Amino acid sequence: MAASPLLPKTRAFLWKKDKLLLLDQRLLPHKSVWRTCRTWQEVAGGIHDMVVRGAPAIGCVAAYGAVLAARRKALPKGFDGLLKARPTAVNLRWALERMRKVWEQGGNLEHEAIAIEQEDREANRRMGEYGASLVASGATLMTHCNTGSLATAGLGTAFGVLWMASRQGKLKKVLATETRPYLQGARLTAWELKNEHIPFELITDSMAAHLMKTEKVDAIFVGADRIAANGDTANKIGTYALAVLAAHHQIPFYVVAPMSTVDLYTATGDRIPIEERRIEEVVMMGGRRLAPHGIKARHPAFDVTPAGLITGIVTDRGIARPPYIDSLAFLIKDTRPALTDAAA
Amino acid sequence: MAASPLLPKTRAFLWKKDKLLLLDQRLLPHKSVWRTCRTWQEVAGGIHDMVVRGAPAIGCVAAYGAVLAARRKALPKGFDGLLKARPTAVNLRWALERMRKVWEQGGNLEHEAIAIEQEDREANRRMGEYGASLVASGATLMTHCNTGSLATAGLGTAFGVLWMASRQGKLKKVLATETRPYLQGARLTAWELKNEHIPFELITDSMAAHLMKTEKVDAIFVGADRIAANGDTANKIGTYALAVLAAHHQIPFYVVAPMSTVDLYTATGDRIPIEERRIEEVVMMGGRRLAPHGIKARHPAFDVTPAGLITGIVTDRGIARPPYIDSLAFLIKDTRPALTDAAA
Numbered sequence: 001m002a003a004s005p006l007l008p009k010t011r012a013f014l015w016k017k018d019k020l021l022l023l024d025q026r027l028l029p030h031k032s033v034w035r036t037c038r039t040w041q042e043v044a045g046g047i048h049d050m051v052v053r054g055a056p057a058i059g060c061v062a063a064y065g066a067v068l069a070a071r072r073k074a075l076p077k078g079f080d081g082l083l084k085a086r087p088t089a090v091n092l093r094w095a096l097e098r099m100r101k102v103w104e105q106g107g108n109l110e111h112e113a114i115a116i117e118q119e120d121r122e123a124n125r126r127m128g129e130y131g132a133s134l135v136a137s138g139a140t141l142m143t144h145c146n147t148g149s150l151a152t153a154g155l156g157t158a159f160g161v162l163w164m165a166s167r168q169g170k171l172k173k174v175l176a177t178e179t180r181p182y183l184q185g186a187r188l189t190a191w192e193l194k195n196e197h198i199p200f201e202l203i204t205d206s207m208a209a210h211l212m213k214t215e216k217v218d219a220i221f222v223g224a225d226r227i228a229a230n231g232d233t234a235n236k237i238g239t240y241a242l243a244v245l246a247a248h249h250q251i252p253f254y255v256v257a258p259m260s261t262v263d264l265y266t267a268t269g270d271r272i273p274i275e276e277r278r279i280e281e282v283v284m285m286g287g288r289r290l291a292p293h294g295i296k297a298r299h300p301a302f303d304v305t306p307a308g309l310i311t312g313i314v315t316d317r318g319i320a321r322p323p324y325i326d327s328l329a330f331l332i333k334d335t336r337p338a339l340t341d342a343a344a
Numbered sequence: 345m346a347a348s349p350l351l352p353k354t355r356a357f358l359w360k361k362d363k364l365l366l367l368d369q370r371l372l373p374h375k376s377v378w379r380t381c382r383t384w385q386e387v388a389g390g391i392h393d394m395v396v397r398g399a400p401a402i403g404c405v406a407a408y409g410a411v412l413a414a415r416r417k418a419l420p421k422g423f424d425g426l427l428k429a430r431p432t433a434v435n436l437r438w439a440l441e442r443m444r445k446v447w448e449q450g451g452n453l454e455h456e457a458i459a460i461e462q463e464d465r466e467a468n469r470r471m472g473e474y475g476a477s478l479v480a481s482g483a484t485l486m487t488h489c490n491t492g493s494l495a496t497a498g499l500g501t502a503f504g505v506l507w508m509a510s511r512q513g514k515l516k517k518v519l520a521t522e523t524r525p526y527l528q529g530a531r532l533t534a535w536e537l538k539n540e541h542i543p544f545e546l547i548t549d550s551m552a553a554h555l556m557k558t559e560k561v562d563a564i565f566v567g568a569d570r571i572a573a574n575g576d577t578a579n580k581i582g583t584y585a586l587a588v589l590a591a592h593h594q595i596p597f598y599v600v601a602p603m604s605t606v607d608l609y610t611a612t613g614d615r616i617p618i619e620e621r622r623i624e625e626v627v628m629m630g631g632r633r634l635a636p637h638g639i640k641a642r643h644p645a646f647d648v649t650p651a652g653l654i655t656g657i658v659t660d661r662g663i664a665r666p667p668y669i670d671s672l673a674f675l676i677k678d679t680r681p682a683l684t685d686a687a688a
Contacts, residue, residue, distance in 0.1 A: 029636040175642075178626070178634070180524060180548040186627070186635040194636050202641040204524040204626060206549040206582030210647035213584065238550030240557065244592045245585060282522070282548060283530070286632050290522070291530040292373040292538050297546040298519075303554035 008149030008156070009195050012057045013064070015114065018071075020064045022052045025150055029191040040069035040078035047085035047092070050182070054151020055225045055261055056120050059091030063113035066099040070109050076100065087273045088234055088302045090226040090263040117153045123258040123316035124154030131161030131221060131256055131314040135170050139218040142175040142208065145236035146188035147223035147256070157256040158221035159192065161314065166198045174200035175211055179236060181282045181299065205238050212249040220246050221314075224257035231307030231324025232269025233257075237300055243309035252311040259315050262328050269304035277301045352493030352500070353539050356401045357408070359458070362415075364408045366396045369494055373535040384413035384422035391429035391436070394526070398495020399569045399605055400464050403435030407457035410443040414453050420444065431617045432578055432646045434570040434607040461497045467602040467660035468498030475505030475565060475600055475658040479514050483562040486519040486552065489580035490532035491567035491600070501600040502565035503536065505658065510542045518544035519555055523580060525626045525643065549582050556593040564590050565658075568601035575651030575668025576613025577601075581644055587653035596655040603659050606672050613648035621645045 014021040020037045026049075027033050035051055037043045043065030046052050052061050062082045069078025079096050086092060095116055102112045135141065141162055145151075148159030155163050165171040174193060179185035186202055193200045203211060211217060220242055226234040233239070233255050246253040266272055279297040283290055291297070313320040313328070320327035358365040364381040370393075371377050379395055381387045387409030390396050396405050406426045413422025423440050430436060439460055446456045479485065485506055492503030499507050509515040518537060523529035530546055537544045547555060555561060564586055570578040577583070577599050590597040610616055623641040627634055635641070657664040657672070664671035 030633070177550075178524070180522070180550055183634055190635045190639050194639055200640065202626065202635055202639055204549070204581070206521075206524055206585060207642060207644060207647075209585035209588055210581060210644055211642070213647075237548070237554060241550060241553035241585065241589060244553055245588055248588045248592070282546065285629060285634075288630050288632065289374070290527055290629075291534045291546055295534050295538055295546055296544065298551060298555070300551060300554055303551075303557075 008154060010149040010192060012052055012054065012150045013061050015064050015117070020061065020068065022046045022061065023150070024051050025053060025188060026050060028187050037065070038068060039072065040065040040074055040082055043068060044082050044085040047082070053184070054146060055089035055091040055223065056152040056157065056258060057150070058086065058089050059095035059260060060117045060120055060153050062092050063095045063099050063116045066096060066103070067109045067113050070103065075103055086275060088225045088275045091260050094260045120152055120258060121154035124152055124156055124160045126316040127157055127256050127258065127314050128155055128160035128164035130319050131254065132164035132168055132170070134219065134254065134312070134319070135161070135165040136218060137170045138172050139165065139170055140172050140175065140216055141165065142177070142217050142220045142242070143189065144177045144185065144222045144239055144242055145179045146184035146192070148189060148192040150188050150192065151223065157223040157258070159189065161221045161256055162198060163196060171198065174198060175217065176200050176202050177205045177208060177238065178202060179238060180205055184236070208242055209245045212245055212251060217249070217251050219252045219254060221254050221256055224255050224261050225302055226266065226272050227255065227257060227262045227313065227328070228266040228269050228272060229264045229325060229328065230268050231310055231313060231322065231328065233305045233310060234269065234272045234274070234302045235305065237303050240303040240305045243305040247309050253309060254312050254314055255310055256314040259317055259332055262315070262332060264329065264332060269306060272304055274303070275301045352498060354493040354536060356396055356398065356494045357405050359408050359461070364405065364412065366390045366405065367494070368395050369397060369532060370394060372531050381409070382412060383416065384409040384418055384426055387412060388426050388429040391426070397528070398490065399433035399435040399567065400496040400501065400602060401494070402430065402433050403439035403604060404461045404464055404497050406436050407439045407443050407460045410440060410447070411453045411457050414447065419447055430619060432569045432619045435604050438604045464496055464602060465498035468496055468500055468504045470660040471501055471600050471602065471658050472499055472504035472508035474663050475598065476508035476512055476514070478563065478598065478656070478663070479505070479509040480562060481514045482516050483509065483514055484516050484519065484560055485509065486521070486561050486564045486586070487533065488521045488529065488566045488583055488586055489523045490528035490536070492533060492536040494532050494536065495567065501567040501602070503533065505565045505600055506542060507540060510540070515542065518542060519561065520544050520546050521549045521552060521582065522546060523582060524549055528580070552586055553589045556589055556595060561593070561595050563596045563598060565598050565600055568599050568605050569646055570610065570616050571599065571601060571606045571657065571672070572610040572613050572616060573608045573669060573672065574612050575654060575657060575666065575672060577649045577654060578613065578616045578618070578646045579649065581647050584647040584649045587649040591653050597653060598656050598658055599654055600658040603661055603676055606659070606676060608673065608676060613650060616648055618647070619645045
């Protein structure tokens with residue numbers, strides 16, 4: 001029998017039968033403010049404005065958005081509106097396609113949304129266990145962005161691996177990048193690591209290479225927003241840099257994501273749309289301007305890490321190894337119970 | 345005859361016969377506030393607290409600090425105090441050793457400090473010309489941290505190359521990293537580039553790899569705080585990452601620094617002390633806390649780029665090429681007029 005999914009201390013969203021509550025992550029770690037969404041437009045706005053972020057969380061939240069849309073007879077329009085909220089994360093499309101299928105068949109949308117959430121929580125647990133099996137005792141692990149309970153329905157993707165390794169007594173410490181420009185690492189991951197009593201040090205993105213060279217970094221675990229059929233992985237801007245640096249320092253580099261993040265319809269990474277966000281998110285911080293007025297800046301929110309730089313992809317169905325074109329296709333078709341269950 | 349050194353629009357410091365004025369770079373680009381130093385302690389405090397920064401500027405400012413110390417009969421104590429203000433930049437030691445020699449010989453300290461400043465300005469001009477000779481027409485150049493008139497007595501080191509390439513009509517644009525945690529790129533370099541009407545885009549440090557992959561970046565020019573005899577180069581944290589990323593993308597990576605930054609007494613980079621600064625500079629920004637209270641963070645202010653990742657070192661005496669152990673030693677001993685003069 002499968003172990004019951006572990007519940008995190010933090011929740012990014014809460015479904016309350018007739019409304020969806022979103023924890024406003026833009027205000028963390030200073031304030032915990034819940035935003036109430038009663039319409040799909042409010043949900044789409046929350047996704048677009050990054051009240052909620054993290055590919056798996058966005059998928060769950062969009063599913064509840066579809067439930068709210070159905071109650072106001074706003075489907076199928078609501079599907080399209082929710083889909084457009086953010087372009088890169090494929091979980092959004094995946095969740096909405098599931099919801100659309102149920103809607104077309106006249107099924108129970110609320111049940112489906114709850115199932116998506118519960119499956120994500122269970123997937124988190126499995127990824128945590130698979131990923132922790134890759135971690136040796138006394139390990140120093142590096143991570144990027146936020147991939148914990150604020151980014152998912154459960155313990156997280158890459159964060160779940162850190163959590164599980166910590167609970168198994170194998171973790172020495174985490175090096176967490178602050179993740180400019182949105183500071184998901186400094187604001188969210190640091191907050192979750194602190195709440196979970198996992199030892200860590202916060203670093204700027206620019207320090208990662210120096211610490212790979214001067215300290216022992218045993219492995220790097222990151223999340224994903226979309227994984228192409230060949231294993232190329234879109235994730236938060238800065239991930240690609242870490243992968244190149246990891247290869248240079250011969251440090252294993254793992255992507256952790258549920259199978260819902262794998263997009264077999266996208267052949268390679270260069271077909272993944274990269275969201276360009278407002279430059280105010282780069283030149284401003286907390287309402288304060290960092291740079292001079294009237295300048296140009298860039299804000300690609302994601303980058304693509306080629307499969308060749310990825311040591312393994314930890315999914316809820318097992319660990320895919322190169323060549324990913326084969327291993328990912330195998331895992332996605334494999335409907336046998338996951339290995340951890342089979343062994344139980 | 346040598347061309348007269350070009351004067352920048354911005355000055356980091358101004359010597360006023362009985363006092364030294366420092367432009368408080370911590371408040372840029374929002375406010376231009378000049379701090380008045382009448383004692384060597386005030387100068388040392390200004391260096392330590394990063395009112396003024398940039399290896400060549402620190403050297404000049406420390407020389408004037410020694411002048412102020414002499415006027416209060418506070419030498420040789422003032423030499424030691426100024427030397428301790430920051431540990432990594434070797435220009436500080438170099439300038440103070442020149443001042444100490446003049447003091448021991450009963451020479452005119454003020455003349456020597458003014459000579460150090462004028463020589464740095466002239467060195468900037470030469471580096472700009474040598475460096476620009478490496479730039480092809482229509483180039484996109486990347487730079488890190490601030491290396492312009494706020495970091496030197498003149499047009500800058502790496503910034504001087506960008507400036508000269510721009511004036512020669514060869515520059516398409518600059519990609520300037522914001523340079524966390526102190527944001528010298530966003531606050532200072534962006535301000536100088538804007539003032540000098542040089543086209544540029546500000547990026548976060550984490551975007552550099554993505555742009556190297558997805559856009560044409562022709563070369564990277566950075567400054568240096570200390571160059572060991574073998575060419576290993578200490579510079580602002582994040583430089584080493586850019587060098588690894590440049591090598592991966594086969595982009596030429598140049599260090600630009602006057603010969604006063606070359607330290608033949610330091611054999612290799614692992615002998616260069618790396619300053620660890622207060623973590624408040626990482627977890628706070630402009631008085632605002634970014635990360636949760638009570639967490640650990642790191643703040644190495646510099647990193648070391650191995651010589652093997654450096655395509656060339658542009659100095660005021662010419663461009664050193666690998667092996668640097670030979671080329672740097674040759675340039676430092678070479679007392680012939682610089683090539684640009686010889687050709688005039």
